[in-house]
Amino acid sequence: MNAANRERLGDVLSYIFMLVIFAFFAWPLLWLLSLALRTRREVFLGVSRFIPKNPTLENFTLILQSDKFIGYLYNALKLSCLSAIGCLIVALPAAYAFSRFEFKGKGAWMMAILSVQMISPLVIMVPLYRYMAAIGLTDTHFGATMVYIALAVPTVTWILKGSIDGIPKTLDEAAMIDGCNRFTAFVRVILPLSTPGIASAFIISVIGGWSQFLVPFLLITKESLTPIGVGIFQYAGTQNDSSIQLLAAACLVSVVPAIVAFLALQRLILGAMTAGAVKG
Amino acid sequence: MSMLNASAGAAQAPRLARSGANEKPRVAPWLLPLILVLGLFYLYPVFDVFRLAFMRATLLANDGSYTLSTLIQTLTRPELGQILWVTFVFTGSSVVAQQLLGLAIALVVVRGESRGLFGTTIVRTTALIAWVVPGIAGGIIWKMLFNEAPFGGLNSILRLMGAPPVQWLSDPHIVMWSVVLSNVWRGTAFSMVVMYAALKAIDPVLYEAAAVDGATARQRLVYVTLPQLRSAILVNMILITIQTLNTFDAIISLTGGGPGRATEVLSLYTFNVVFRNYDLSVGAVLSILMLAISLGLALVYAVFLPKDEK
Known part of the structure; x- marks a missing residue:
């Protein structure tokens, strides 16, 4: 077999592999969509009936008409944006x-921040639940937001450091020669440049x-805050097979908002993530 | 505790050095918010977990005395061996499968891109979408797929092909592999992204040299690609091992740990002990066990890291 033939065989095998992988990753979500569009x-x-004969949007209307679900979505959006x-x-x-x-x-500080992520949220929730209950922060969005912040902050610090590393130091220095102090140089020069x-x-x-x-499962018990x-x-x-x-x-x-947010900024997110992971 | 000392050191260092350089910035104010958050939400709770482990406290009451009996009683619980074995099988097979599959996808995508094949972006994006799905939703989705009723997304395919149905979630011997499968679905994209970035970072000169020496595709993989990926693979394994050990939302909504205790991993067991049985001290001992396992594994992997990249 010559080289060109071997490459062509490789292409065929690649296509088969990619097809299998695509089916594996796409099937659960396609099946979910298919079920959601069906009548009972x-x-x-x-x-x-993978493609329903009488597709209906009634299921979505029913879900989105209930105040309960709108409340869930609003609370999730509020908590995740405030904590971000x-x-x-x-x-x-x-x-x-x-x-x-x-x-x-x-260096030790940076490693300490990274290793904090090894601690399971479950471990810190055991004592935190008691404190929160003692100072009356259970059943508040404030309490939950604070814990969300703590859980995300190590990763976010690493990502932001990587992005600020990419801005030349000479820009800070130039700003400081022009009369900025460290803080105003940070606010006026670095922040706008690290927007991505x-x-x-x-x-x-x-x-x-x-x-x-x-x-939220542990800290929030009120349905209106969930x-x-x-x-x-x-x-x-509460649901059954019917x-x-x-x-x-x-x-x-519940899944689509996360997917849309991710797809919109896919390139940016992947760049930021891999920069952290590959550098270690 | 060491963190508090370090913060005091960091605050003093610039003050001492200021006489030397004309502009030596103060570091402490910049780090203060981060230190407060980490201290309040990680350091103190972890300290408290250790304290609770030596008490006989429940979520509702605490007699305030210290004892070793909780520690001994917890570690000699008869079901703990089963729980640890389940955790080991779940974590081990998830990590190996995610690493291998992630690497395979990355290799094929990189090859496909260089050959101009169609669909590499579609494959990559599809895997990433699965990764963004929240754990709870992932569990619910897979529960629908594994369902043995007519709307079960896997058995209805099997039926179409004339194969006998599988009891994905009710057979105690199969259920573990079903849970691993769902976890691999959600987790592989992370490994894929890391492996893809690491592959792209390999110097092409190495492949040219290998080609000059007449290396076959397999030799290129074994002697060039894999050695170059070594540290990326280890870092990735550390990260996904810890993620998998801490996974519990995807399991609680898929099987709830059942049938029996067939899929009750350590994190789910700890959760049940604290928040269903209200046994705070036992939960604290189990939390320490989780911490010790993560730390131990991270150290084991770190030993294999090349010296210069530690």
Whole structure:
């Protein structure tokens, strides 16, 4: 077999592999979509109605008409956006310091921040639940937001440091010669220039907050304050096989915002993530 | 505790050095918010977990005395061996499968891109979409796929092909592999992204040299690609091992740990002990066990890292 033939065989094998991989990753979501578009009768016809004969949007209308679900979605959006903003406020100055200043134990600090991520949220939730209960922060969005911030802040600090590293130091120096101090140079020069890094860090923590389950499940018991991650779990517990199409629609509603946010900024997010992971 | 000392050191260092350089910035104010958050939400809770482990506290009451009995009683619980074995099988097979599949996809995508094949972006994006799906939703989605009713997305394909149905979630011998499968679906994209970036970072000169020496595709993979990926693979394995050890939302909504205890991993067990049985001290001991396992594994992997990249 000559080289060109071997390459062509390789192409065929690549296509087969990619097809299998595509089927594996796409099938669960396509199946979810298919179920969500079916009527109750068609649900029980299995794969033969993969494309429903009488597709209906009724399941979505039912889900989105209930105040409960709108509330879940609103709470999730509020919690994840507020915590993402809080996270930036905490992480940006630290990321700037790690990128620009030389100080004793800097490497150790960076590693400490990274290794904090090894601690399972479950471990810290055990004592945190008690404190929060003692100072009356359970059943508040404020308490939950603070924990979300703490969980996202290590990753976000690393991402932002990587992005600030990419801005030449001479720009800070020029700004400081022109009369800025460190802080105004940071606010007026560095912040505007690191918008892509800030945007991806923001979206990463929003998506992280959107998928939170443990923290709100433990801290929030009032239905009116519950975000979608917990809402969908409780909803799933109350559904049975005869309303699976409603559960599918509800599930899709909870998943789509995260997917859309990710796809919109895919390039930015991947760049920021791999920069951190590959550098270690 | 070491963190508090370090913060004091970081605050003092610039003050001492200021006499030397004309502009030596103060570091402490920049780090203060981060230190506060980490101290309040990680350091103190972890300290408290250690304290609770030596008490006999429940979520509702605490007699305030210290004892070793909780520690001993927890570590000799009869079900703990089963829980640890389940955790080991789940984590081990998820990590190996994610690493291998992630590497395979990255290799094929990189090859496809260089050959101008159609669909590489579609494959990559599809895997990434699965990765963004929240854990709870992922569990619910897979529960629908594994369902043995007519709307089960896997059995209805099997039926179409004339194969007998599989009891994905009710057979205690199969259920573990179903859970691993769903976890691999959600987790592989991360490994794929890391492997893809690492592959792109390999110097093309190495492949040219290998080609001059007449290396076959397999030799290029074994002698050039894999050695170059070594540290990326290890870092990735550390990250996904820790992620998988801490996974519990995807399991709680898929099987709830059942049938019996067949899929009750350590994190889910800890959750049940604290928040269903309200046994705070036992939960604290289990939390320490989780911490020790993560730390131990991270150290084991770190030993294999090349010296210059530690």
